[in-house]
Amino acid sequence: MQKKLSEITRAEWVAIIWLECGEEDGERLFMANGRRTPDEAMNAAEEWEVFQQANDEVNSVVIAEKG
Incomplete structure (x- = not known):
């Protein structure tokens, strides 16, 4: 099985x-x-949490730059 x-x-x-x-x-x-x-x-659960936090921070910066 392959997934994005x-x-x-x-x-x-x-x-x-x-x-x-x-x-x-x-x-x-x-x-x-x-x-x-x-x-x-x-x-893997710890990796997911770290990735999610980093992703949330990047999204916050992008939203702030657009606003």
């Missing part, structure tokens, strides 16, 4: 090992590659 980064839910990111496999329409593509161990899932 924007199509992967938090639950999928945490539960599944994703391998980057290219790009489509300027967005990174990932392919599922099995389930994560509990330790891997914990790390």
